[in-house]
Amino acid sequence: MEQIFKDTTANPAPLGLFGFGMTTMLLNIHNAGFFELNSMIMGMGIFFGGTQQVIAGIMEWKKGNGFAMAAFTSYGFFWISLVTLWLLPLIGVTKPDGASMGCYLGIWGLFTLAFFIGTLNGNTIGKLIFGSLVILFGLLSAASFTGSESIHTLAGYEGILCGFFAFYEAAAIVINEKLGKQVLPL
Secondary structure, three states: OOOOOOOOOOOOHHHHHHHHHHHHHHHHHHHOOOOOOOHHHHHHHHHHHHHHHHHHHHHHHHOOOHHHHHHHHHHHHHHHHHHHHHHHHHHOOOOOOHHHHHHHHHHHHHHHHHHHHHOOOOOHHHHHHHHHHHHHHHHHHHHHHHOOHHHHHHHHHHHHHHHHHHHHHHHHHHHHHHHOOOOOOO
């Protein structure tokens, strides 16, 4: 006899989206030139943007959501790898040069393009998040290859917007679910 169980686990998407959005905004406030790269950004990258998104991805796997599982887990490990790239030179590992960082960021842009294509039949905010993230990785890659501070600064402002889109989606999911009605459209 087959028993049917109702899934009563919480929606993990806000967890991952807040982790991605807030960490992305903070790093890109730095990229826009408002403050130096520091331990606050690194701590957010390891724990809130990194570990928290990996946890959200594992929770999405449990719910059978392959898109969100792959996105949250991958971008969580992106944050952890990025902070690792910043810290490894402190123990003598060669610091990545502009060309290698340009390739790193460009590959992440290509990866993100696949996810953007996957959002085309979804809600508007998902398209905005992944579309702006493709642009962000493109700008950061170009800034790394060319050494252009103006492209890097432009990327910072664009990245703040990208992070805000993710923050908005997370807030909309939490607020709409808690109030039982659509207050913030998706």
